[in-house]
Amino acid sequence: MRTRLQNWTLLLSSAALLAVPSVSSAQLSTFDIEKRIGAESHVGNVTGHAKDAEPAYRRYCVGCHGPLGDGNGENAPYMQPPMYQQPRNFQLGVFKCRSTPTGTLPTDQDLYDSITRGFDRSNMPQWNTLSKQERADLVAWVKHFSPRWAGEKPGTPITIPAEPEVTPERIKAGRDVFARVQCWKCHGVQGMANGPSASTLADDLGRPIAPFNFTEGARPKCGDTDKDIYRIFMTGLDGTPMPSYADNIKPEEAWDLVFYLRTFMAQKSPEKEMAKKLDLKPVDPDAPAPQQ
Amino acid sequence: MHVSSGSCLRKAIHSATSLFSLALVLAAVVLSCSPPAKALPAFARKYGLRCSACHESWPMLNYFGQKFKDNGYQLMNDRDSPIWQNPGYWPVTFRITPIWHRVSTGKVDIDTYSGGAISGSQIQRVTSSGFDLSGLDFHTGGVLEKNFSFYVLPSSDPTASFHFETVMARLDNLFGSSWLNVKLGKFELDNLLSEKRILTLTGNGGIYQLYHFIPVGDGNIFGQMGDNQLGVEVMGHSADDRTRYSASILSSSDGQVGLPYGNGYTGFFTGSQAFDAGRLGVQRVGFYAMVGEAPTYWLTQGGTLFTGQNGTGPSAIGNKSFSREGFVGQFYFGPHVDLTVITQHGEDSAWFGQGYGDLIDGVAGQNNTPGTTLPTGAQNPTWNGVLLEPHYVYSPQLIFIGRYETIRMSQQADGSAYTGIGPTGITGPSPSNLGNITTYTIGYRYNPFMTSRAGFAWHNEYNWLHQDGTGPGNTNINTSELLLGFDFDF
Numbered sequence: 001m002r003t004r005l006q007n008w009t010l011l012l013s014s015a016a017l018l019a020v021p022s023v024s025s026a027q028l029s030t031f032d033i034e035k036r037i038g039a040e041s042h043v044g045n046v047t048g049h050a051k052d053a054e055p056a057y058r059r060y061c062v063g064c065h066g067p068l069g070d071g072n073g074e075n076a077p078y079m080q081p082p083m084y085q086q087p088r089n090f091q092l093g094v095f096k097c098r099s100t101p102t103g104t105l106p107t108d109q110d111l112y113d114s115i116t117r118g119f120d121r122s123n124m125p126q127w128n129t130l131s132k133q134e135r136a137d138l139v140a141w142v143k144h145f146s147p148r149w150a151g152e153k154p155g156t157p158i159t160i161p162a163e164p165e166v167t168p169e170r171i172k173a174g175r176d177v178f179a180r181v182q183c184w185k186c187h188g189v190q191g192m193a194n195g196p197s198a199s200t201l202a203d204d205l206g207r208p209i210a211p212f213n214f215t216e217g218a219r220p221k222c223g224d225t226d227k228d229i230y231r232i233f234m235t236g237l238d239g240t241p242m243p244s245y246a247d248n249i250k251p252e253e254a255w256d257l258v259f260y261l262r263t264f265m266a267q268k269s270p271e272k273e274m275a276k277k278l279d280l281k282p283v284d285p286d287a288p289a290p291q292q
Numbered sequence: 293m294h295v296s297s298g299s300c301l302r303k304a305i306h307s308a309t310s311l312f313s314l315a316l317v318l319a320a321v322v323l324s325c326s327p328p329a330k331a332l333p334a335f336a337r338k339y340g341l342r343c344s345a346c347h348e349s350w351p352m353l354n355y356f357g358q359k360f361k362d363n364g365y366q367l368m369n370d371r372d373s374p375i376w377q378n379p380g381y382w383p384v385t386f387r388i389t390p391i392w393h394r395v396s397t398g399k400v401d402i403d404t405y406s407g408g409a410i411s412g413s414q415i416q417r418v419t420s421s422g423f424d425l426s427g428l429d430f431h432t433g434g435v436l437e438k439n440f441s442f443y444v445l446p447s448s449d450p451t452a453s454f455h456f457e458t459v460m461a462r463l464d465n466l467f468g469s470s471w472l473n474v475k476l477g478k479f480e481l482d483n484l485l486s487e488k489r490i491l492t493l494t495g496n497g498g499i500y501q502l503y504h505f506i507p508v509g510d511g512n513i514f515g516q517m518g519d520n521q522l523g524v525e526v527m528g529h530s531a532d533d534r535t536r537y538s539a540s541i542l543s544s545s546d547g548q549v550g551l552p553y554g555n556g557y558t559g560f561f562t563g564s565q566a567f568d569a570g571r572l573g574v575q576r577v578g579f580y581a582m583v584g585e586a587p588t589y590w591l592t593q594g595g596t597l598f599t600g601q602n603g604t605g606p607s608a609i610g611n612k613s614f615s616r617e618g619f620v621g622q623f624y625f626g627p628h629v630d631l632t633v634i635t636q637h638g639e640d641s642a643w644f645g646q647g648y649g650d651l652i653d654g655v656a657g658q659n660n661t662p663g664t665t666l667p668t669g670a671q672n673p674t675w676n677g678v679l680l681e682p683h684y685v686y687s688p689q690l691i692f693i694g695r696y697e698t699i700r701m702s703q704q705a706d707g708s709a710y711t712g713i714g715p716t717g718i719t720g721p722s723p724s725n726l727g728n729i730t731t732y733t734i735g736y737r738y739n740p741f742m743t744s745r746a747g748f749a750w751h752n753e754y755n756w757l758h759q760d761g762t763g764p765g766n767t768n769i770n771t772s773e774l775l776l777g778f779d780f781d782f
Contacts, residue, residue, distance in 0.1 A: 060345050126368065130574075219370070
């Protein structure tokens with residue numbers, strides 16, 4: 001009888017010992033996150049469900065974003081700025097690429113586009129091989145990590161006026177905007193990411209971050225159409241030092257700036273040809289900033 | 293105390309059972325507690341993606357992995373070039389599989405003995421089992437510079453005798469278009485279900501029979517779609533890889549280097565289109581066609597085979613044609629179940645059907661020298677086949693695999709008017725079912741961990757193959773193989 005009791009004691013002690021690591025590794029936020037497993041997304045006519053996204057998340061995403069969506073996947077330690085960006089911490093509910101004003105939540109379509117488009121100059125690939133349903137489910141899954149969606153609604157997408165025709169005057173006007181709002185301080189006078197502030201930049205979590213180099217041929221992070229570029233500086237990239245200029249730049253000026261930024265880019269464009277004909281000089285950092 | 297022999301036996305069995313149970317439990321504990329390995333398979337290490345991102349179960353690609361391959365092993369994130377990698381990064385992975393297997397072959401003619409001397413022979417089943425090794429593969433591949441990539445794969449047999457399984461360089465996104473990519477060298481053909489990424493490992497189940505089928509007595513070794521081939525391939529795809537095409541020109545040498553077969557060329561063409569089917573997933577349908585010529589007349593010198601000059605092998609002319617074509621479908625039924633279907637119609641020239649073609653062991657068994665004629669009744673051998681491969685993907689770490697293949701001759705090389713002894717050894721017309729194959733394979737692969745650092749799979753598999761008329765006295769043969777192994781790469 002005593003032997004049997006000893007055996008049971010040994011067995012229970014072993015079970016307790018085995019259980020210790022699981023208990024200590026569990027995090028409180030797991031419980032919070034699981035409460036939101038009913039999260040949905042709406043992308044076009046597709047409704048995504050967080051509960052259906054786990055297989056795809058485990059297969060494709062967990063290595064970087066981590067099981068809790070906090071950006072602490074097994075590979076996160078090897079993605080160090082400035083060479084790579086760290087994986088996004090979904091729990092914070094802060095996203096760079098949005099169509100909505102700064103400080104607001106992105107729309108489901110914004111998140112869907114980010115998954116589809118991927119992010120150049122990072123390890124986030126384009127997941128356009130996944131079905132629309134899988135991507136919509138993943139959007140819902142991303143949302144379920146953050147309590148922000150429980151209490152807030154996404155912002156209203158900014159209005160982007162129709163793109164005007166590009167002219168030499170508009171490109172010159174764009175250069176004035178570039179000088180006035182001091183884009184060059186980070187991006188450099190020729191868009192080469194070598195402005196005087198470039199080396200001092202850090203994101204909201206204090207991690208070093210580099211400004212976008214327009215000249216190296218890479219796609220801007222949040223899309224490479226003219227509308228995408230317009231949207232980037234009018235909404236800002238939340239969580240980074242790139243602010244929203246919605247209060248500083250009028251819509252027609254914003255298009256001028258888009259055209260001027262195109263002149264920096266490695267890809268051929270009408271703006272680049274016009275700038276060459278104009279013999280447009282870079283802005284002079286020491287000159288007084290043009291007035292609005 | 294007297295112990296009966298039966299009791300001893302029972303005790304021995306009991307002990308063995310206990311030991312076996314203990315071994316099983318220990319194996320389960322070891323497997324479930326294995327820590328993640330610290331090394332880095334070539335691409336996963338570079339990009340920090342788990343094996344499962346690109347592989348349905350490694351080495352079989354999923355759609356994302358297929359797109360990565362189609363982009364020349366690039367994520368297209370502007371960080372593909374080696375200049376962005378740690379200088380110490382060296383893209384190399386090795387793969388090998390220690391196994392235990394049991395192979396059983398029916399109807400083998402084996403000598404019988406009487407008084408220490410051969411007294412005759414008898415047809416019997418031969419079974420062997422034991423521990424063994426697979427060959428060793430050293431994979432190295434990646435990006436030389438943006439849109440310039442390579443793949444080199446020295447591969448050995450189980451005795452470490454190496455050959456180049458793959459050696460190729462490729463140029464991608466020519467003129468800025470994903471529709472124009474070129475590779476040159478020795479490479480796997482653009483099969484949607486690639487034999488080089490097969491999930492099964494047994495002798496007969498570790499290949500796709502459909503990709504290697506040769507009618508009985510046929511001398512055409514050149515139409516084997518499962519083998520890597522020497523040539524140049526142009527391929528293109530849409531940005532999301534939903535639409536794909538490829539066209540290759542290959543040397544008709546079955547991938548053997550040294551120009552051993554003269555001047556024959558083969559074309560291999562594929563096209564496919566994928567569709568988004570909502571909750572079911574992405575479905576793909578496509579076609580392939582392999583059309584080629586290969587030699588049948590080996591040049592001679594002084595009446596014997598011309599063995600080559602200036603570094604080339606024997607030379608041959610008298611090209612005859614062959615073809616393989618079919619449809620491919622990859623169908624998903626949600627996140628856990630999928631089915632791949634491949635059909636094939638194959639045809640060889642009657643010359644191949646009569647055994648002309650390959651130099652078997654360096655000897656031209658049949659040589660189509662000038663003036664040679666085909667026997668009366670010789671005709672093009674033709675056949676039809678289908679392959680069905682369902683998977684149940686419980687999770688990225690556990691996949692159950694099934695496969696069924698059947699190949700049926702629709703026209704034998706030795707037709708109804710045939711009167712002589714054909715290359716099959718049969719006098720007169722061949723039976724209509726001669727060489728027909730039916731095979732199935734079942735198995736599973738369990739990955740106790742899934743990281744971007746290394747791969748390990750506990751692999752269990754069973755294959756059964758039946759072939760009509762190839763046993764002694766043209767009887768049917770059944771073979772089977774059971775395999776258990778640790779398949780790992782590092």
